[in-house]
Amino acid sequence: MFHLLMQGFQSVFTIQIFPLLVLGVAGGIIIGSLPGLTATMGVAILLPFTFGMSPTAALVMLVGIYIGAIYGGSIAAILLRTPGTPAAAATVNDGNALVRDGKAGVALSMSAIASFTGGLVSTIMLITLSPLLAKFALRFSAPEYFMLAIFGLTIIASISSNNIVKGFIGGFFGLFLATIGMDPVTGFPRFTFGNIQMLNGLSIIPVLIGLFAVAEALIQLEDILKKQESSSKVTNRKLVSFRDVLKVSPTMVKSAFMGTLIGCIPGAGADIAAFISYNEAKRSSKTPGKFGSGHLPGIAAPEAGNNGVTGGALVPLLTLGVPGDAVAAILLGALIIQGIAPGPMLFEKNPEIVYGLFSSMLIGNILMLVIGLTCIRFFSRIVDIPKKLIVPMILILSVVGSFAINNNLFDVFVTLVFGVIGYFLVKAEIPQSPIVLALILGPMAESNLRKSILMYEGSWSFLYTRPITIAFIVLSVFSLVTSMRMKKSSPSPADG
Amino acid sequence: MKNILKKTDFWVGLISLLLGIFVFSVTFTFKQTLITDNFLGATFFPRIISVVMMLLSIALLWSTFTAVKNSSEDEPAGDNSTAFTIERMKRPFSVIFCLAVYYFLLRLSGFCITSTLLFWAMLFIIKAEKKKFYVIAPVFVVIVYAVFRYLFLVQLPTGIVGF
Incomplete structure (x- = not known):
């Protein structure tokens, strides 16, 4: 493993790839710091720029954007009291309280260091856990893959919406979308209505761009005339002291582990990790009353937690082919475009890509820390970029991105239609993530269900006679019941 | 009960119920070949999806009806109905x-x-x-x-x- 990692470093430190990583991290920070632009949207609209690249280069750049954007969300949260991404919502109170005390530099540097810790811990866990999980996943057969898909959908549907039924409706709508096109077994065209463009089914990327970028831009238009809050000028650039960092380091490490584990669960995103980490830090603190008034652990915990997700979300993606969150779903789309199928065989067939990705994540987190600590002065300028200019740019980039996949105007049509659908979904509080995950997992669920039934000669007994499928059923029911109980006691954060 | 029409969840339930019915009925137009002329053909998965979708829609409609019934007539519509102005x-x-x-x-x-x-x-x-x-x-x-x-x-x- 070590020599593969070294090879990964060698491939990243080349003149073709390293600048892309720098560009990705910096671009991600800028996107994340603009209120309203999520990490998912950032990766979706910049995905088309990677089409002409090698698989390693494309993944390195996208992962750089992901890492940067999750951290960038805290900049607007701290300076403007408006989270740049949903994942940074938990950072708002303590971060902005420090800014009001004239300690913007302390808040921003604390956020950068905590994000770095979260990212680093989760990448190390990704590197150590993934090969083991991939070996285990090699034992999977059709029934296990079917139940894995159902498990992923159950979790994402139950945690991504305040209303579980609406989460599941979203998931089943996605499964319906996945059946559009030729039936994988018989070749019979389903729901194509004579349109030959739909024979191969809906392309994932145009749907993703529509649901996440176009829909979000349309939502932004609703309040665009509201006066944009001007940024708090960073008057004091003094960084957080080493002693303070040492004091909060146990909180950071604990939150990083929690974020990674939450990220490993298909469907649980950075926003959930940030809130859980924040609550846990507050619960276990000797001074919980200080939280919300500029307390450093109140910044360190959510930031380490949300960046912890970056590595965790890639564990199920790389080992099982199941994305951990919406960004991982886009990365899956990027891999498919490059002709690579994620899953346990990826470690056998394309180790250079996997270890190139691991290395780029380690370096990407270091770059994020360097940029985060050295560019504090410029952050207030970034958050001042007017939305009135950004929204039209996003829409035009969305059109270009969807066209560039196949040089096909039909994909632009799909993007625009799903942009409108996504807009109504957001307004109706139906989460988009289950739809996307179902669209990706649908073919896997369908073909493996049909294979399983054939394997068992028309019986469904594979559901209760195989240990791993039983384990997935138990986990699915457990997650469903737990999230129902949690929702009764408190509303969960919105889908991001 | 007039409030029910102001509830977003009512419309979500209704639209998804109609979608479920539509998907289910379209599957009857799928022609089965001799080889796959059994329940595992092209219609198998879409039918499962449509049936579950209809059940979920009915559950959502039922919960919305119950919520409205339990609230008084004068109460505001609640949820996010103002989002659709x-x-x-x-x-x-x-x-x-x-x-x-x-x-x-x-x-x-x-x-x-x-x-x-x-x-x-x-x-x-x-x-x-x-x-x-x-x-x-x-x-x-x-x-x-x-x-x-x-x-x-x-x-x-x-x-x-x-x-």
Whole structure:
């Protein structure tokens, strides 16, 4: 493993790839710091720029954007009291309280260091856990893959919406979308209505761009005339002291582990990790009353937690082919475009890509820390970029991105239609993530269900006679019941 | 019970129920070949999905009805029904209309001209007053075109004008 990692470093430190990583991290920070632009949207609209690249280069750049954007969300949260991404919502109170005390530099540097810790811990866990999980996943057969898909959908549907039924409706709508096109077994065209463009089914990327970028831009238009809050000028650039960092380091490490584990669960995103980490830090603190008034652990915990997700979300993606969150779903789309199928065989067939990705994540987190600590002065300028200019740019980039996949105007049509659908979904509080995950997992669920039934000669007994499928059923029911109980006691954060 | 029509969840339940019925009924038009003339054919999975979708829709409708029944007539609609007001949706709808026109014009007038017009239209809709935004629009479009055309070798729609 070590020599593969070294090879990964060698491939990243080349003149073709390293600048892309720098560009990705910096671009991600800028996107994340603009209120309203999520990490998912950032990766979706910049995905088309990677089409002409090698698989390693494309993944390195996208992962750089992901890492940067999750951290960038805290900049607007701290300076403007408006989270740049949903994942940074938990950072708002303590971060902005420090800014009001004239300690913007302390808040921003604390956020950068905590994000770095979260990212680093989760990448190390990704590197150590993934090969083991991939070996285990090699034992999977059709029934296990079917139940894995159902498990992923159950979790994402139950945690991504305040209303579980609406989460599941979203998931089943996605499964319906996945059946559009030729039936994988018989070749019979389903729901194509004579349109030959739909024979191969809906392309994932145009749907993703529509649901996440176009829909979000349309939502932004609703309040665009509201006066944009001007940024708090960073008057004091003094960084957080080493002693303070040492004091909060146990909180950071604990939150990083929690974020990674939450990220490993298909469907649980950075926003959930940030809130859980924040609550846990507050619960276990000797001074919980200080939280919300500029307390450093109140910044360190959510930031380490949300960046912890970056590595965790890639564990199920790389080992099982199941994305951990919406960004991982886009990365899956990027891999498919490059002709690579994620899953346990990826470690056998394309180790250079996997270890190139691991290395780029380690370096990407270091770059994020360097940029985060050295560019504090410029952050207030970034958050001042007017939305009135950004929204039209996003829409035009969305059109270009969807066209560039196949040089096909039909994909632009799909993007625009799903942009409108996504807009109504957001307004109706139906989460988009289950739809996307179902669209990706649908073919896997369908073909493996049909294979399983054939394997068992028309019986469904594979559901209760195989240990791993039983384990997935138990986990699915457990997650469903737990999230129902949690929702009764408190509303969960919105889908991001 | 008039409040039920103001509930977003009611409409979500109704639309998904109709979608479920539609999907289920369309599966009857799928022709089965002799080899797959059993329950595992092309209709198998869509039918499962549509049935579960209908059940979920009924559950959502039922919970909405129960919630409305338990609340008094004078109570406000609750949930996020204010999200669907004309005031909030007029700008997004104007832009959706522009995007539809843009899609049809793209083949005719090419990416650069159509995208610049779309950009300007959106700036107008969102009442952007700064003149420099209107200058930035064509510059941005040309940069995007050049990056895709010459760096990524992707030929964006050129229309009859050739760019």
